[in-house]
Amino acid sequence: MIRVLLADDQDLVRTGLRLILELNGIKVVGEAGNGAQAVALAAELKPDVVLMDVRMPGGDGIEATRLIAAADLPCRVVILTTFDLDRHVYDALAAGAAGFLLKDASAPQLVSAVERTAAGEAPMAPQVMSRIIDRFLERVPQAMPEPPQLRSLSPREREVLGLMAVGLTNTEIANRLVVSLATVKTHVRSILAKLDARDRVQAVLLAHRYGVTA
Template sequence: MTVRVVIADDQDLIRAGLTMIIEARTDLTVVGEAADGIEAVAVAQRTRPDVVLMDVRMPRRDGIAATRELVGAGNPARVLMLTTFDLDEHVYAALRAGASGFLLKDTRPADLAEAVRVVARGEALLAPTVTRRLLDRFADRLPGAPGSAGRLAALTAREVEVLTLTARALSNAEIAERLYLSTATVKTHVSAILTKLGLRDRIQAVVFAYDVGLVRAEPPD
């Protein structure tokens, strides 16, 4: 199946470069482009892509607001944010808005293509080390989501354990080893957690865990 991609960036050269990278893969195709957040929403609503590569900073409406609007409207597209700095404080807000992950603009072409595939499969894309650094730095700056703590009661004790370890940047394999479970069982628990909490993906589960205090931001070394 071909993954359909929309590229949203205010720089023509960046859009052209990303289009070349995507179109060079037989399983990926660009179905639309946008130069700002307003266009990004319109194009994504019209073309219904699998993935939107969304720049964080754009004129008229930034990538965060555009992502929030797409997610709020129920658009099924997964949003992969593009940013210049890996600890840009806007990235945390983007994840909370519903993005499925983020990439640096200097990511290698092969890695960018694979990131699109990963997000299209419904997985979150944020390296564990980056997840931890990002949230440890910015989690204390933003208020928790209303009613988050009450939603935690919907989880079983084992699911809370899995959620906590997920928020600590452990992979499914590492969680399985820690809890003496199979990787398949961990995947089942993660799926149940997302369903019960009404979350889109693993990234939102990590943000949720910080919101309710399962994991605390660590002080800098």
Template sequence: MTTSVLIADDQALLRGSFRVLVDTADGLHVVGEAADGAQAVAQAARLRPDVVLMDVRMPGTDGIEATRRICADLPDTRVLILTMFDLDEYVYAALRAGASGFLLKDTPPADLLAGIRVVAAGEALLAPSVTRRLLAEFAARPAPAGPARTAPAGVTDREREVLTLVGRGMSNTEIAEHLHLSHGTVKSHIGRLLAKLAARDRAQLVIAAYEAGLVGTRSRP
């Protein structure tokens, strides 16, 4: 089955380079290009791609707003954010807007292609530097006022352990090894957590978990 890809970047040279790279990869096909966020939203609505490679900083409608609109209107389309800087101030906002992953534009070609396939399969893709930045973002926030927030009803102790490790950026395989569980069991826990937290995918699960105060930045499994 071929994965359709829409490329959104304001630099024509980069769009062309990404198109050549993607179109020459097995099972991937570029269906369109966009030079800004407004075009990306319009093209996504018309073409309904499986994955959008989205630049963050574009004129007019930026990549964050475009991501928000696409994810709201097209629940089956995944957005993979591409930018030049791993400390881009928009990274956190883009993930909250619904992006399923984040990679730097200097990512090796093979890793970019793998990233497209990962998000197309419904997983999340966060570069290690992005995971660290998210943790720092939450660590820097003041404690919320009022009563402490608790986990949603039905979240088990084991699911909370799994959630903590997801928040640290561990893969299912790493979580399985850490908790001495089977890969299938971890996958089942992740699925239940996605449902209980109403999270779109793994990236949204991390965001939802931290924003709900379910995982402390200094927590231990």
């Protein structure tokens, strides 16, 4: 069973998230009302996934994400964001967030994001991913030569990376390429290793930086 820690300073939000998750077989092991509590509970409870709000008292979600990543805890953080907080998304990515979910996401989107994060994927609301890519590309020089890590990818790995870059999940990639899900997961692991990418998001940003998209 997937174990989740909720971090949000609004009781009503946490109650709603807990209800949705537990009705879908996901166990909520703890709740935090601020960033400091989130870090402490993540270390104590070691959940699979932390759903982390950005703006909280007592240490915001970005700093809490950074501390969780620095502590090398086994949990992965999904940032709960809104368009109002969009300027923080890139900073959260740099801090070690595994994914981003809009606060107005539907119940199925929430459950899917948690399940995908626990499975090692990086769930990303399309609107958020688009903004992350745009901001990332604004910060890097243009016309840079392709690094050797990308050249080390096989043709099939480049194809998988390109599909990752346009937002396809592992299951969607498997369907597109008519291969098994296990095969796709093997390709993704190899891609991350060859690119020395911490996670799927870093690999996608690298793909967009050098034009490797489907």
